[in-house]
Amino acid sequence: MCGIVGYIGYKNAKEILLEGLKSLSYRGYDSSGIALKEESSLLIVKSEGKLENLEAKIASFSIIPTLVTDLTSTNFNREVNARGQELLDKSTCGIGHTRWATHGKPNFTNSHPHQDEVGNIAIVHNGIIKNFFDLKAKLEDEGFVFKTETDTEVVAQLIYKFKLQGKDLKSALREALKLVDGSYAIAVIAKDDDKIYLAKNQSPLIIGIGDKENYIASDSSTVVQYTNKILRLKDKQIAVLSANDVIVEDLEGNSVAIQIIHSTQTASIMEKGQYKHFLEKEIHEQPTVISKMIADAFVDETINEFKQLDFSFKDISKITFVACGSAYHAALVGKNIIEHWAKIPVDVAIASEFCSKPALVSKTDLVIGISQSGETADTLAAIKNAKSANAKIMAITNKNDSAIFDLCKPNNYVTPAGIEVSVASTKAFTSQVLAMYLLAMKICQDKKLNFDFQSNIYELRALPIIIGECIERENQYKSQMIKYSNYRDFLFLSRGVNYPIALEGALKLKELSYIHATGYPSGEMKHGPIAILDSTVPVLNIAISGKTEFEQTIYKKTLSNAEEAKARMSPSIVIACDSDENVENLFDEVIRIPDVSQIFSPIVATIPLQFLAYFIAENLGKDVDQPRNLAKSVTVE
Ligand code: F6R
Numbered sequence: 001m002c003g004i005v006g007y008i009g010y011k012n013a014k015e016i017l018l019e020g021l022k023s024l025s026y027r028g029y030d031s032s033g034i035a036l037k038e039e040s041s042l043l044i045v046k047s048e049g050k051l052e053n054l055e056a057k058i059a060s061f062s063i064i065p066t067l068v069t070d071l072t073s074t075n076f077n078r079e080v081n082a083r084g085q086e087l088l089d090k091s092t093c094g095i096g097h098t099r100w101a102t103h104g105k106p107n108f109t110n111s112h113p114h115q116d117e118v119g120n121i122a123i124v125h126n127g128i129i130k131n132f133f134d135l136k137a138k139l140e141d142e143g144f145v146f147k148t149e150t151d152t153e154v155v156a157q158l159i160y161k162f163k164l165q166g167k168d169l170k171s172a173l174r175e176a177l178k179l180v181d182g183s184y185a186i187a188v189i190a191k192d193d194d195k196i197y198l199a200k201n202q203s204p205l206i207i208g209i210g211d212k213e214n215y216i217a218s219d220s221s222t223v224v225q226y227t228n229k230i231l232r233l234k235d236k237q238i239a240v241l242s243a244n245d246v247i248v249e250d251l252e253g254n255s256v257a258i259q260i261i262h263s264t265q266t267a268s269i270m271e272k273g274q275y276k277h278f279l280e281k282e283i284h285e286q287p288t289v290i291s292k293m294i295a296d297a298f299v300d301e302t303i304n305e306f307k308q309l310d311f312s313f314k315d316i317s318k319i320t321f322v323a324c325g326s327a328y329h330a331a332l333v334g335k336n337i338i339e340h341w342a343k344i345p346v347d348v349a350i351a352s353e354f355c356s357k358p359a360l361v362s363k364t365d366l367v368i369g370i371s372q373s374g375e376t377a378d379t380l381a382a383i384k385n386a387k388s389a390n391a392k393i394m395a396i397t398n399k400n401d402s403a404i405f406d407l408c409k410p411n412n413y414v415t416p417a418g419i420e421v422s423v424a425s426t427k428a429f430t431s432q433v434l435a436m437y438l439l440a441m442k443i444c445q446d447k448k449l450n451f452d453f454q455s456n457i458y459e460l461r462a463l464p465i466i467i468g469e470c471i472e473r474e475n476q477y478k479s480q481m482i483k484y485s486n487y488r489d490f491l492f493l494s495r496g497v498n499y500p501i502a503l504e505g506a507l508k509l510k511e512l513s514y515i516h517a518t519g520y521p522s523g524e525m526k527h528g529p530i531a532i533l534d535s536t537v538p539v540l541n542i543a544i545s546g547k548t549e550f551e552q553t554i555y556k557k558t559l560s561n562a563e564e565a566k567a568r569m570s571p572s573i574v575i576a577c578d579s580d581e582n583v584e585n586l587f588d589e590v591i592r593i594p595d596v597s598q599i600f601s602p603i604v605a606t607i608p609l610q611f612l613a614y615f616i617a618e619n620l621g622k623d624v625d626q627p628r629n630l631a632k633s634v635t636v637e
Contacts, residue, residue: 001100001631002112002126003027004205005222006187008093008196009213009243014058016215016226017096021051023222026423026632027126028100031111034058035122036091040191042122043087046111050626051098061085092243095187095196095216097124100631103132104149114153116160117145121169121190123159125152126218127183127203128636135179155180159188169193170240174251177201177238183377183636185233187216196241200233203635204375204403207231207239207246209260214241219375219633220263220401221419228263230401265401277624279422279512283610284471286427289417290603291464293434296416301453303442308410311392313344313446316366320347320391322354322382323370324634326425326507327432331370332500333602334436340599341451342443351378352637354385361391368394370435372420372428373633374402381637383407396435398428413439422625423632424511426610429504430603434463437600459600469594470607477611480589484571484612485619487538490517491570492609493525493561494542496554501542501602505609511627512617522561533568540573540612541565541587542605545580546598554598559586575605 003024007016017034025032032054033046045061047053061084097112104110113122129135132151135158140146144157158176159169167175169190177184183202189195198205198216208215208223208230215223220230231246233239237256240247248256275281297305319338321331328350335346351369355378361367367386371379374397383404387393395408398415405412415431437460444451484490490509492502503519510517520529522541533539541562545555559582566572566586573589583590596604617624 001028001633001635003098003218004095004124004126004185004187004216005097005218006095006196006198006216006241007213008241009210010092011213012089013091013094014088017094018051018055018058020215020217020222021054021096021098024218025051025098025626026421027218027635028098028631029626030099030101030106031108032096032098033111033113034094034096035113035124035189036087036094037122037189037191038087038091038093041083041087042119042189042191043084043091044113044115044122046108046113048106048108048111058088061088093189093194093196095122095124095189102128102636103151110148110150112152114148114150114156116156118160120163120192121156121159121188123152123156123186123188125155126185126635127201129154129180129184130182131180132182151182155184155186169197170238171253173197173199174238174253177251185218194242198233198239198241200237201235202377205233207233207241209246212243214243214246216241221265224263224265228265229260230263231258231260232406263401277422277614277618279424279426279614279624282420282422282426283607283614285418286430286607287464287468287471289427289431290434290467292416293431293438294460294464297438298457301457303438303445305438306413306442308412309394310410311366313342313443314448315364316344316392316443317364318345318347318366320349320354320361320365320367320386321370322349322351322367322379322386324351324376324378326429326504327370327372327376327379329500329504329507330429330432330436331368332503333433333497334439336497336500337436337599338440338443341440342447342449344443349382351376351382354382355637359385359389359391361386361389363390363392365391366394367391368396369404369408370396370432371402371404372398372415372417372425372432374399374404375633375635376404377635377637380404380407396432396439398431420632423627423630424508424613430467430606433603433606459597463596463600463603466594466596466604467607470604473592473608474611477591477608478615480591481612481615482619484538484573485513485616487536487571488515489532489537490515491525491529491533491537491539491565492517492519492542493522493539493558493565495522495558495561497599497602498542498544498605501605501609502540504606505540505542505612508609508613509616511630512613512624513620513622514628515616522558525561526564530564530568533565533570535569535571538571538573539565540575542575543580543583544575544577544596544598544601544605545582551598559583562586575608
């Protein structure tokens with residue numbers, strides 16, 4: 001992951017870099033740092049932990065000179081300090097980084113920017129240099145001295161090595177990258193050079209083209225407040241930026257034609273409004289998102305979406321979803337709905353696992369990647385894997401300006417969830433789940449199946465109101481839920497269409513509160529997990545009664561599995577509909593949701609689970625919006 005930013009032009013670089021890092025902190029927040037350049041001086045300021053720490057260091061710069069490294073020749077702190085302050089105030093060229101640690105602990109030493117041995121260059125990097133261990137060992141044999149545990153420092157030292165051989169910075173970078181195996185988005189500045197050098201392979205990197213200024217970022221939403229002219233670097237390209245110019249070359253040094261797109265994105269609104277956390281705000285936004293999706297989805301009883309697809313579902317014999325985390329759970333709901341309604345076999349693969357073996361797909365197979373960010377490296381790799389095996393590919397993503405969107409063009413469906421700031425997915429997840437219903441209906445339509453559009457669309461249209469009612473129960477949920485804060489283990493169970501929601505509930509709880517939680521199919525509990533149950537392990541069940549005999553069977557079996565857990569003294573919790581009278585005497589805690597049919601219940605049952613994770617995490621004093629060790633956009637495999 002990690003986020004990188006850069007600026008070259010006429011404005012104060014420090015301000016732009018800090019603003020950029022703020023908007024990129026969803027990509028990691030283990031540490032952050034900036035490097036500024038003016039004339040032949042470089043100033044590096046970096047800090048462990050969140051961006052606030054870096055901002056505080058910069059604000060108190062003049063009284064804490066030891067926190068900075070000025071790479072000019074002077075050794076006198078007072079002079080270093082004065083020159084450093086001058087760079088902070090005047091520099092119009094710099095790069096910055098927010099880190100999600102891959103190689104090396106998340107400490108000060110390993111924070112970016114990194115340098116070569118003599119401190120001539122400053123480099124920031126997002127990605128993983130796979131052969132860094134071998135490269136480092138070889139460089140060490142040659143006498144190069146390393147200061148950090150990072151893979152990035154290897155690139156800095158390689159550049160230095162080639163510069164020692166008389167190459168200029170661009171050629172040295174090119175030669176270094178020829179030796180590197182792995183993913184990278186890199187920005188480099190140097191004391192003895194006035195430009196910013198960029199390189200990209202498999203990690204995102206964009207340039208925002210301005211008037212006498214240029215911006216660099218991992219994500220275009222960071223620069224659209226300054227310019228909507230965006231250049232997305234392609235893999236194995238190098239770019240050289242000055243204030244007035246952008247040159248792009250391949251790794252052989254051949255110049256490459258530049259393709260500028262005009263982004264329609266608006267600057268991200270990062271306001272919490274009346275809410276204490278972005279997470280709570282985003283939970284509350286769900287009725288609006290779902291309502292918009294449904295309003296856009298239908299004209300009369302016809303699906304208005306998926307029009308731009310270059311194939312028809314009648315030619316598809318099998319669908320495979322590839323996704324990670326919450327998006328994988330949405331895909332599991334999709335399997336249930338599509339197989340039930342549209343009678344097409346559906347596989348769901350964890351994206352990183354799909355890449356671990358040859359893809360057994362052919363040209364009548366459709367492989368659909370689901371990804372909020374559109375940048376998840378595992379999902380991107382899985383879709384590429386499917387494409388190279390000649391399957392049709394498609395994406396369901398929340399970002400129309402992303403690598404996954406680009407790869408799958410024109411076969412995209414963009415969820416309208418808007419920017420999700422909180423690291424844990426809420427509104428993006430429910431919009432992905434809703435997309436599964438729309439997709440299933442589209443397949444029925446293309447295959448001209450005998451499907452009751454009218455009554456199902458009627459039920460779909462009721463969802464925003466039902467979800468809204470659920471959200472209004474926030475305070476009631478809170479009073480029921482926070483008493484579970486001190487348990488250390490949880491089991492989440494359900495069957496059928498709500499089994500993926502049990503997985504999602506467990507994921508939300510563990511990522512926000514750091515409490516261990518496992519999601520399991522209710523029927524599978526007796527085959528092993530039941531062994532962990534006792535009075536210290538609450539079991540949360542999702543039990544939604546059904547209209548059809550089939551749904552009723554699922555419901556009854558879910559209840560009887562819940563009884564098995566209760567018999568082991570586990571505190572028993574259930575999510576059930578308002579009108580369900582069976583559950584009151586069976587469970588210690590009944591969390592009510594408005595009545596909804598079983599097949600449409602996953603989106604609704606998700607809401608109390610989001611609140612459960614939120615309230616417990618907040619009660620335990622956890623960082624709700626930026627839980628430890630996580631990042632919103634996972635751009636490494
Ligand atoms: C969980 C969460 C993650 C993401 C996963 C995939 O709350 O946010 O599990 O769902 O990292 O991310 P995207 O959807 O961006 O591919």
